[in-house]
Amino acid sequence: MATAEPIAPAAQATNGTPGTPAAPIERSLRGCDLLTLADFTGPELRAILDRAHELKRLQHERVPHRWLEGRTLAMIFEKPSLRTRCTFETGMTQLGGHAIDLASEHLQMGTRESVPDVARNLERWVDAIMARVFLHSTLETLARFARIPVINGLSDLVHPCQILADLQTIEEHKGHGQLGGLTISYVGDGFNITHSLLFTTGVLGLDLRIATPKGYEPRADVVARAKELAASSDGRIEIVNDPRAAVKDADVIYTDSWISMGQEAERAERQRVFPPYQVNRELVALARRDVIVMHCLPAHRGEEITDDVMDGPHSVVFDQAENRLHAQKAILTLLING
Numbered sequence: 001m002a003t004a005e006p007i008a009p010a011a012q013a014t015n016g017t018p019g020t021p022a023a024p025i026e027r028s029l030r031g032c033d034l035l036t037l038a039d040f041t042g043p044e045l046r047a048i049l050d051r052a053h054e055l056k057r058l059q060h061e062r063v064p065h066r067w068l069e070g071r072t073l074a075m076i077f078e079k080p081s082l083r084t085r086c087t088f089e090t091g092m093t094q095l096g097g098h099a100i101d102l103a104s105e106h107l108q109m110g111t112r113e114s115v116p117d118v119a120r121n122l123e124r125w126v127d128a129i130m131a132r133v134f135l136h137s138t139l140e141t142l143a144r145f146a147r148i149p150v151i152n153g154l155s156d157l158v159h160p161c162q163i164l165a166d167l168q169t170i171e172e173h174k175g176h177g178q179l180g181g182l183t184i185s186y187v188g189d190g191f192n193i194t195h196s197l198l199f200t201t202g203v204l205g206l207d208l209r210i211a212t213p214k215g216y217e218p219r220a221d222v223v224a225r226a227k228e229l230a231a232s233s234d235g236r237i238e239i240v241n242d243p244r245a246a247v248k249d250a251d252v253i254y255t256d257s258w259i260s261m262g263q264e265a266e267r268a269e270r271q272r273v274f275p276p277y278q279v280n281r282e283l284v285a286l287a288r289r290d291v292i293v294m295h296c297l298p299a300h301r302g303e304e305i306t307d308d309v310m311d312g313p314h315s316v317v318f319d320q321a322e323n324r325l326h327a328q329k330a331i332l333t334l335l336i337n338g
């Protein structure tokens with residue numbers, strides 16, 4: 001798998017129109033792409049989270065909210081998915097709209113038809129594109145050539161929809177608007193989930209501690225950009241190799257698969273290196289008594305997380321999975337309608 005493009009040095013939120021400069025801080029999110037959370041300010045992230053909480057309440061109370069009546073989302077998957085596929089499609093249906101899963105064997109993006117031409121076609125028919133891709137640069141190309149919002153459903157750089165759902169989940173367990181000052185300890189591989197945590201938590205004033213094996217730290221350019229973003233808040237970012245030091249007195253412990261989609265060739269080496277980073281009962285005992293344990297799923301029980309922790313009283317993993325639905329409905333309504 002090739003490496004993603006280097007990240008841009010400044011916020012690059014676009015409105016999907018080729019050549020349009022980045023929008024000012026105070027802006028409607030209508031027409032924006034969601035490629036990485038580094039493109040969004042603290043108040044914009046707050047607005048997405050507030051919308052997500054509101055939409056969850058409406059859904060649970062069975063209050064109709066058909067805010068995207070007649071709208072269509074195109075979904076592109078270069079990699080497998082359960083949560084992303086199901087929650088985007090269900091979300092569009094609940095909002096009165098419709099989602100089309102462009103099965104990759106028919107679409108063959110980049111071989112049957114170029115990425116720019118896929119974008120130029122889709123913008124004539126649908127209102128937004130959600131894409132899960134191997135290379136983050138594929139998303140950037142889609143966004144450059146489609147004058148409709150492009151939403152990142154996971155790339156080799158980041159997984160922004162996941163982290164928005166996770167922030168919603170943390171607020172549910174730790175208090176609405178209470179993110180500032182919490183300690184989040186991420187233990188495992190410094191890949192796309194870690195990068196999205198880096199781009200968000202500092203901005204929101206959290207204390208983010210990351211523990212990875214040597215050689216599996218998050219990308220240096222992502223860390224540098226995240227520290228730049230966190231500088232204007234009280235957010236703190238620390239990267240270590242000792243998982244026990246990272247989780248000490250943590251409010252949140254977060255882990256992810258040791259072998260992400262696309263890294264299967266490295267399985268044997270990763271299974272040798274990562275076991276000291278397993279989230280198990282002993283590790284959780286070092287955190288605060290009310291710690292919550294998070295995982296984006298799919299989980300590999302017995303590898304990065306043990307059964308007793310995943311099914312235990314601290315685990316909120318299925319709340320995270322549910323909140324993918326509500327957070328993405330918030331994103332869809334804000335990007336499509338404003």
Ligand code: CP
Binds near residue numbers: 081083084085296297
């Ligand atoms: N967490 C997540 O994105 O799940 P899927 O890979 O099943 O979509």
Ligand code: NVA
Binds near residue numbers: 154261
């Ligand atoms: N890091 C994982 C996240 C899966 C939701 C992967 O990229 O496979």
